[in-house]
Amino acid sequence: MPPKPKDPSLVARRNKTSTRAVLTPQSNPKVPPLPKGIRWHQQVRDWWKRAWSSPMVPEWTESDIDALYMAARLMQMLWGDVTPNEAKAVAGEIRQLLAQCGLTPMSRRSLQWEIERGESAAESTAQRRTKAAPAKKAEPRPDPRVARANLHAV
Numbered sequence: 001m002p003p004k005p006k007d008p009s010l011v012a013r014r015n016k017t018s019t020r021a022v023l024t025p026q027s028n029p030k031v032p033p034l035p036k037g038i039r040w041h042q043q044v045r046d047w048w049k050r051a052w053s054s055p056m057v058p059e060w061t062e063s064d065i066d067a068l069y070m071a072a073r074l075m076q077m078l079w080g081d082v083t084p085n086e087a088k089a090v091a092g093e094i095r096q097l098l099a100q101c102g103l104t105p106m107s108r109r110s111l112q113w114e115i116e117r118g119e120s121a122a123e124s125t126a127q128r129r130t131k132a133a134p135a136k137k138a139e140p141r142p143d144p145r146v147a148r149a150n151l152h153a154v
Helices: 044-050 062-076 082-099 105-111 119-130 144-147
Strands: 019-025 113-115
Touching: 044 119, 062 082, 082 105, 105 113
Parallel strands: 019 113
Antiparallel strands: none
16 A cells, blocks of 8 residues: 655655746836947847846846856847858857746746736736637538539439
C-alpha cells in the first residue's frame, strides 16, 4: 500500500523560480546616452528609449547593460548597409541578446516576469472577457430534402 501524501504545508516545491517578479512600469526612467562617436540610426535611438523605459530595467545588472550596448551596435549594423546573409546573422544575435535581457515576451515568460497592469487595464480586460460576441445569424439554407421531393421519374 503506498504511503499517504504529505500535507500541502509540508511539501517543498523543487521547481520554484528564483527570478519570478512582478514588474512595475517606470514613471520617470533614466535613459543613459548611447555611446558617442557614432551617428545612431533613428530606429536604434527609438529602441534604446523604449528599452530603458520598460519595466524590466530594475532587474538588469551591469552585465546586462553591456549586452544592451552590444545589441545597440548590432542594430546599428542591421540598419546600415549589410547583405541579406549578414542581416540574418546579425538579427539572430540581436534576438538572443534581447531575450537574455528579458525584452521579448517569451523570455519574460520563462523568467516568470509579469508586468503590473493598472486598474483600468484590469477592468477593460474583465469587460472584454464578459462581453459576449454578437451571434451571427446564419442565412437559412434550403432543405435538400424538399428539392429532392420535387423530383419525379420520367
